[in-house]
Each structure stands twice: as C-alpha cells, then as structure tokens.
Amino acid sequence: KDEDTDVQSKAIEGLWESEETCLIDPLIELLAPESPEKVQATAATALGKFALLAELEKLRPKHKTRVCRALLGVIEDTSRSLEIKRRALEAAAPLSLPQMEKAIARAYQSGVPRLKTSAIFAMGKNCDPRWLPILIKELTSADAEIRYEAASACGELGEKEAAPYLSELTTDFDIDVQMAAIQALGKIGGPEAKDSLERCLTDDSEVIQQAAEEALKELEADEDPLSFRM
Template sequence: KAIEGLWENEEPSLINPLINLLGQDSSEKVQAAAATALGKFVMLAEHKKLRSCHVSKVCQALLTAIGDKSKPLEVKRRALEAAAPINFPDVERAITEAYQSHNSKLRVSSIYAMGKSYNPSWLPILLKELSSTNAEIRYEAAGACGELGEEEAAPHLIELVSDLDIELQLAAIRALGKIGGTEAKNCLEECLDDPNEVIQQAAEQALHELELGEKPLSF
C-alpha cells in the first residue's frame, strides 16, 4: 500500500529505493508494486521530464527483473509492462520474447506492452491476436490497438463491437474512441442505440474522447 501511495510522487530520489525493493525485497507483491511504481518514471522519461542517467538506471533495473529466471511471474509481468514505453532495442526484444513464450499470462503482458510502446510496428501482431482463442489476449489486443491509434485497426475493432463477450465489446468501443476517424465515429454513433445501457454509456464516453481529440488546439 505504501508503494502504491507513492504513485503520484515524481521525485527522482525515490528511484533507488524502488529499484532496491524490486531487486531485493522478500515479498513478491512488494517487488511487483515497485516495478509498477518505476513505470511512473518511465512515463516521465517519455515526456522528457527525467534525466537520461535516471532513465538508463530504471530501464536496466526493469530489464534485469524481466530476465531474472528466479523472479516470480507476476514481478516479470509488471516489469515488462512498466518498461514498455522505453524506446530501447532491449525492451523491444523483451516484449518479443514474452510474446513468444509458452506462458499465456506473460503473453498477455506482452500484448499490453505492445500498446504501451506506442510503436506501430506491433500492429500486425495485435490485429492477428484480435481473433485469438484466449479471451484475455483478445481483450488486451483491442486495448493495445487503441493505444497505438492506427486507423487501420478500426474495421477489425468494429467487428468486435458485436461480439458476445461484453468486456471485449467495451474494450473495442474504448479503442475506437482513441483511434477516431469516420468509420470509428459511425460505429460509435450506432452504439448509442444499443439496447444495452452499458454499451450506450461506453459509446457516449468514447465519442466524447474522440471529439476532444478532433478539436484544434487554441492558443
């Protein structure tokens, strides 16, 4: 809980203590929470709000955790998800290795990480996984398509809006709101008439997000 409470804290002085917890704490939960908290600094780095010396330190700690065979699966997953936005070849390699793993949970995290990498080169994999037999992978693939924001994904997501799995429907609707474009907008407007109120509300929220993204910035 204490680590989770540090999520809003952006002080670089927390980096070393978090790295120590990730590497040495006896609790799996504490290690996993430390990895997630380090993800906050990864996001700061992506927005150029963290010095490069801190970035490399955080990245190395997360990659070490990912590659450590003795680390619990949950810790590896959180470390991979946290490292995803870092534009380093080693991170891309770690995502690929996790995707090629025989462990379905690790593969789920790799799909999530592909979205958080904001690298459109992952899109072909994500589009393929939208039809996976694993519901969790399909769900994460839909979300990751939304994160990448590539309009090429829109027709594939539109198909999922009529899926029997309500969670997958909602993930597809949220993703369409992030992607935008005419096809996405038309689909979301049709969802406003869906008999399911949950679908209606999700579509309304997605349209709101879509419209915010379309508005020109005023200075």
C-alpha cells in the first residue's frame, strides 16, 4: 500500500508543471479525506498551479470556482491534518479572495509554528501589500525559518519599503536567510537594494558574492528590460 501511495504521489508530482484543465477534477478527487495523506498533500500542491492561473484570469470561471472551493474547503475542514491544511493554504495563497485573507490571518495567529510558517509563505504568494508590516516584523524573528520565509515573501511583494530591513539580513548568521534576503533585494530593486547588493560583492563567502551578483543582474534587467547582458 505504501508503495502504491508513493507511486501515486510521484505521478502527481510529474503533473505539477501541466496547465491542462482536464486534471483539475481528478486532483480534487485525490484531495478527498479517503485518499492517503501523502496523496492528498501532493494533490493540494498540484492544484496550486491552477489557483495561480485562476488569479491571472487564465482559467474559465467554472474551473476557478472548483479549485477555490476545493482548496478553501480543505483549509476550513477541522478534521484534516496539519500537513494537508498547510499544503492547501500554500496552494490557494495566490487567490485574492476575502476568505483567503481570513485563512492566512487565522493561520498566522494560530499559535502553531508550522502553520505560522506556511502563513508567512502564503503572504508572499498572495501579493497583497497589506501583509508587509507583518513580514517586516517577522524579519527579526528569533526563528531562522521564519526570517527566511519572511524575507522570501518580501521579495514576492516587491515593496521597496522592505529594502532597509532586508539589507540587515544580508549579514544574518544563517546563510539561508542571507540568501533569501539577497534574492529578495534583487526582486525589489531600487537604489537602496542595489547599494546593499554591491556591498555583498565583497563578502568573505563566495556563495554570498555569487548570489549578490545574480541578484544585481536581475535588478539591472528589471530596470532596463531592453538590455541583453550575457
């Protein structure tokens, strides 16, 4: 049985990049409580692709409705496991719906560390500037995983107001947090982000130097989209 579950999960993972709407109903069926938990989790993540397409208005209304109902239904279902709820929250995050905002806020305030981490990830994917004050506050969290997710989420929001706070994290003692801050600065752009990334070019770590170099390339390409740098 475990082998069957693994095969099923791997098969769903292979469909993550697909945008074929004929996959929506089978994925929703696999999200049913009767499915093995691992399969439910993988199906929820796969539906995230369609949640994003729905938000970008690249799905028909009937498909959007089914995806939204399925994922929000799982998030609000108290009988579901923490892992399934987390996956559904992260998958549904791009949807700019009042129910989604409430779900993210509830997860953030839940007092459950793993759910809070998923909520911070979801804030970035939700792309709503209303989350910025929370994300800036969490950049100083004692938990490195929270700092990492908050930095990444700031990059997704792209608000220049976050740049000075992210600049401080480029010298964080956790290298993953440093990398997330550098990548976020590359996405945000602006003079402050550029100055901070240029300072990182002289860091003792080659990994940090390379990350800063890549982020500067992204920043410069965004500033001048017609430039074709090799």
